[in-house]
Amino acid sequence: xxxxxxxxxxxxxxxxxxxxxxxxxxxxxxxxxxxxxxxxxxxxxxxxxxxxxxxxxxxxxxxxxxxxxxxxxxxxxxxxxxxxxxxxxxxxxxxxxxxxxxxxxxxxxxxxxxxxxx
Numbered sequence: 001x002x003x004x005x006x007x008x009x010x011x012x013x014x015x016x017x018x019x020x021x022x023x024x025x026x027x028x029x030x031x032x033x034x035x036x037x038x039x040x041x042x043x044x045x046x047x048x049x050x051x052x053x054x055x056x057x058x059x060x061x062x063x064x065x066x067x068x069x070x071x072x073x074x075x076x077x078x079x080x081x082x083x084x085x086x087x088x089x090x091x092x093x094x095x096x097x098x099x100x101x102x103x104x105x106x107x108x109x110x111x112x113x114x115x116x117x118x
Contacts, residue, residue: 002027002117005037006096013096016108025117032097036090042083045104054082057106059094068092 004020004027006013013032020027030037037045046057055074059065070092074082086092094106098117105116 002098002100004029004096004098005032005090005093006030007032007090010095012108016096016098016113019108019110019113020117023113023118027098032090032093032095034090036087036093037097039083039087041099042086043079045099046079046083048102049104050079054079057082057086057094057097059092062091064089064091 002025004017006017006029008014008031017029042057046054049056054077058070058074060071065071068085096106096108098105100117103116105112
């Protein structure tokens with residue numbers, strides 16, 4: 001089952017959910033802010049998809065990202081450090097985050113969703 005980590009107040013998450021409903025894609029919703037993914041899961045996903053870089057997983061437009069000055073820190077961060085931060089503050093994660101086995105996407109892009117989730 002596809003796991004959809006989103007945030008109800010996020011327009012991008014809502015757009016992605018709308019697209020999933022329109023294409024009859026079944027998923028399980030988990031609130032990214034109230035219940036962020038576990039550190040171990042984040043480490044596993046970031047390691048499996050490290051070719052995308054750590055920045056791929058960060059919500060670079062979010063207030064917590066800017067407040068922590070992460071733009072200057074991400075390049076020198078380890079996967080473990082990034083996963084630890086994200087597991088404690090789901091607003092640092094680019095949303096929505098969708099995972100199913102070895103498939104993973106961050107953010108919402110229709111073309112990528114078609115290739116990955118249909």
